[in-house]
Amino acid sequence: MAADQKTLLDDLTRRMDGALESLRRDFAGLRSGRASPALIEPVRVEAYGGEVPLTQVGSIAVPEARMLTVQVWDRSLVGAVERAIRDSGLGLNPAADGQTVRVPIPQLTEERRGELARTAGKYSENAKIAVRGVRRDGMDQTKAQEKKGDISQDDVKVWSDAIQKLTDQYVKRIDEMLAEKEREIKQV
Structure with missing residues (x-):
């Protein structure tokens, strides 16, 4: 039984980590007062007959705190990069x-x-929703195993508590990430 619980918790942890990673990517795209390559990495450039990510037509650098530079590899795309x-x-x-x-x-x-702080709040709420969805899946799996007779009611209680504890840890991490991002945004 303990192996099944560990497998379930490992799976839930992996999925919750995915929600945190998604939140990190979302936060990286939010502009704060400092220059960050992640700010313009998602920009798509009209090039070579289609839209390609900026990182495929040039390299992004941060020469100073409030400046980004894009070294465009193909001179003919400089205007397209600027426009994008x-x-x-x-x-x-x-x-x-x-x-x-x-x-x-x-x-x-x-x-x-x-506005950016509110957007960060929305991103963190979406991450919490994702984490809670993972928790719900874990609880459903636990209840399904109980119905099949694989685990006892006591085991369901133990597993449910473990899943809830894991969820609480991830929600706390999300709140900490939001607080850090808001601090960064509000910093002048």
């Missing part, structure tokens, strides 16, 4: 300089900081 960043909805105004596109990161207004 400008049209990305991130509020950035890139400038071409030879084969390099400079992207200054402007100061965030107080209003924009509030």
Whole structure:
């Protein structure tokens, strides 16, 4: 029985880790006052007859705290990269300089900081929903095993408590990540 519980908890842990990783990616795309390559990595550029990720047409660097640069490998794509960043909805105004596109990161207004904090809150709530969904799946599996007669009611209680404890740990981590991101966003 203990092996089944360990297998179940390992599976639930793996799935909850996936929710945390997704939240990390979402948070990386939120703009704070500092320059981060993750800010523009998701930008897609019209190139070679289709849309490709920015990272496939150039390399992104952070030469200073409030500046990103994109070293475009194909000179003919400099304009497309500049346009893609400008049209990305991130509020950035890139400038071409030879084969390099400079992207200054402007100061965030107080209003924009509030919007970003709310967006971060939505992302964290989505992660919590995902974690709770994983918990529900674990509880359902436990109850199904009880119905089949594989485990006793006492085991169901033990397993349910373990699943709930795991869920609480992940929700706490999500809250900590949100608090850190909000601190980063509000930092002037």
